[in-house]
Amino acid sequence: MQKNTIRTLLINAHRDQYIEMARLLGDVTASDYEMTWCADYQYALEAMLAPIHDIILLDYEHAPETCEELLRAASTHGCSTPIVCLTAKDNPELDQAAIRGGAADYLVKDQLNTAQIERTIRYAIDRKSAESELARLAHYDALTGIPNRLLFNDRLDRVLQRADRGDSPFALLYVDLDGFKAVNDMHGHDVGDKLVQGIAERLSQCIRRTDSVARIGGDEFTVLLEKINSTNDTVMIAQKIIDVITEPFNINGQQLCVGSSIGIAVYPEAGTDAKTLLKNADMAMYEAKAMQGSTYRFFTDQMNNEALDQGRLELELRAAIHNDEFAMYFQPRISLQTGKIIGAESLLRWHHPERGLLLPDEFILPAKQLGLLSPMGYWAMNRLCQDINAMDQLNLAPLRISLNVAHEQFVAPNFVTKIESILATNKVSGSRFEFELAETDVIESLSVIATDMQQLEQRGIRFSLDDFGTGFSSLPQLQRLPITTLKLDKSHVQKVVNDQDSANMVRAMIHLAHALTLKVVAEGVETERQKDFLKENNCDQMQGFIYSEPLSFDDFTKLLRQQGATSRPSYLSIVDK
Incomplete structure (x- = not known):
């Protein structure tokens, strides 16, 4: 067999070490190694960025500062080749610095042997290949193949950078489909998916080469129009989008029609940062939706003034914290091996005095904009401690409860101290909690949160990475955090049966997580076929409507008591781990 x-590529200044490395690699029987030697660090970056190598061996021994700069520069320039660092002796600080800089692994030179270096190189290449595939799947919408929200945000940031340097203005179009829910309800989700695919294809065809389209929700798209010279340029493309969406679609022999509402935010009049532009385009879209038929609306000063209503919402949110209007709901987490409840995720609800029970989607974003996530988070932690004590009084199994912790709260001063105080005041062990952190937040603030995570781990608190697969994590970096669990985002889980890309992505994430000795929890499981797929692919746990919707405290404790009855189904029981 060939x-x-x-x-x-070996970057090393010493010929004798190059000869020794060539000898070691020459002894490998499984593969042939074609060695390129770069002896001058001045030309190392150019060699590293050349797309002709499968692995880079970077020698840190005689120029550690230069090598750190090379790692950073390679990462900045998008080097796609895995890098393994070589050191003279075991140095934990150097190891951490290399991994933070983007290295896949590091080796101690005087401990090298053929089997070790072959295994390290093979693992680095395989891991990089898997991460690259995950990155591709994470940046493109699995159903339509067009960019998703993550890639759209990156492109919007880049457009803003160019605009800030003096390039011509651009427009952000927020496109929402009218009548899509009716199609789904009447014809089923398979037909709805084909309709979305058709719309994505038409949108891609009707925009200019300099523009980009993305799918950011079930029936929501965004379009970035660059280098617009006048309002008329934007109007013409917006009308073209309306026309191509309004044209009937022939799906399975049926003529289906939907409309569209488009909100338009133009830089810099409607905002000079991504957050403001998106918010204003969304507001304009809702004004368009309030009008009859498919149409578009620009963001206006009048609409901007309406945003001042947030002041009233801020007062209501602060009153909700003070008046105990919030409540914690619980969604059971189930073992896929035993069918047993092994924990629960806690979810915040708001009993609004006028609007009734509100889900987080209706108040979390405004709370974030108003800087209220931290006080709400501490309220939730305190209430959970009270709920745990109440469950213990009922002699229920001591389940571990997971809690979503906002990035703003985690990085705020004295976070660890405040959590310890809440636990001590309520006399609850940290081992009863798992903190869920969003993948994208962990990536952005790795060095900031690592110490706090380790301190809380010593108190018994576990950590899980939430919405895994919506961002792009460097798995070697995650290994250095006390994370025990990865939670697969429902956007992938709910498509594993009908979409091959999503199925492949979920398989890859489960495999990678288990290779790092992490547990995997699938969120949003709704059907038996999704459950069977997850079980066949060795997913550890699941949660979702297939088992239970989020329950109030009383209903959750009632469920736990029922599980303890002899009449319970044989596949359901409670465990205390």
């Missing part, structure tokens, strides 16, 4: 050839 051996594969691994093209290796």
